[in-house]
Amino acid sequence: MPLLDLSPCDIAPDHAHLSIVYLAGLMLWPGDAIQMERFRASALVHKLKIDIDGGDLPHDTFTPEEWAGLFKIATLAPPFSEVVQASVARYYHGLALGQFICEIIARKDRRSKNATIGQTMATVTKFCKDFGWRVSKSTLVNTIWPDFRAVAHLWAAKVRRLPFDRRGFSFDITPTFVCPPEELAQFLAMAEWYRSRGEELESNKTNLLGAGQTWRVPPEITLPPVATQRFQPQATASPVRSWRALARAGLSITF
Numbered sequence: 001m002p003l004l005d006l007s008p009c010d011i012a013p014d015h016a017h018l019s020i021v022y023l024a025g026l027m028l029w030p031g032d033a034i035q036m037e038r039f040r041a042s043a044l045v046h047k048l049k050i051d052i053d054g055g056d057l058p059h060d061t062f063t064p065e066e067w068a069g070l071f072k073i074a075t076l077a078p079p080f081s082e083v084v085q086a087s088v089a090r091y092y093h094g095l096a097l098g099q100f101i102c103e104i105i106a107r108k109d110r111r112s113k114n115a116t117i118g119q120t121m122a123t124v125t126k127f128c129k130d131f132g133w134r135v136s137k138s139t140l141v142n143t144i145w146p147d148f149r150a151v152a153h154l155w156a157a158k159v160r161r162l163p164f165d166r167r168g169f170s171f172d173i174t175p176t177f178v179c180p181p182e183e184l185a186q187f188l189a190m191a192e193w194y195r196s197r198g199e200e201l202e203s204n205k206t207n208l209l210g211a212g213q214t215w216r217v218p219p220e221i222t223l224p225p226v227a228t229q230r231f232q233p234q235a236t237a238s239p240v241r242s243w244r245a246l247a248r249a250g251l252s253i254t255f
Contacts, residue, residue: 016181043175046080093144098155153195189223
């Protein structure tokens with residue numbers, strides 16, 4: 001059973017910024033380690049620029065050695081616009097599968113007669129069309145489902161955060177598109193709830209999510225109770241500790 005590369009301190013609000021970038025790369029590229037690393041490195045550099053330009057990281061925040069470590073990462077990373085362009089379709093694919101997981105579990109819990117994989121995917125395909133996403137049922141069944149199944153519960157938690165309405169929502173891949181740092185623990189709790197439910201439920205004589213195949217939170221991390229209705233805003237987190245830790249540890253880039 002794959003475990004997320006997270007420790008208890010990684011989900012604390014003041015350390016969560018880098019953890020969210022890690023999750024973003026995994027959610028977009030669960031089966032491609034090289035593309036995942038490219039996204040992670042580029043997103044980190046882009047987020048660093050945002051924090052510097054926004055005044056969250058004054059120049060005296062870090063020692064010269066720490067700044068040198070951050071700049072070394074910046075020289076290795078591809079432009080963020082480049083990795084975003086490569087990730088656009090996959091972002092929509094992840095959202096589509098997340099919507100499918102939310103919908104089929106809701107149907108199962110209601111004991112709906114339409115709680116089959118095929119019927120639910122047909123509904124989600126129409127949902128995607130209403131929002132202008134180019135996702136066909138065949139793509140959902142044959143491409144998205146096998147490619148994103150191991151992270152489907154993470155996308156389901158992401159979908160629960162979106163303010164859907166018939167006008168859709170603006171498409172925007174940011175380095176921290178998963179959730180705000182102060183909501184990371186709640187996000188993971190919601191994802192774990194969907195993972196557990198998905199591994200329990202059967203549809204078409206198979207488990208919705210494969211036990212032992214989905215990425216899960218390490219057992220040493222304690223998560224809050226699941227906020228099933230809505231995410232509760234927390235105090236805004238500072239990114240300083242996250243960047244200082246990265247500056248000192250460096251980033252292993254192999255692409």
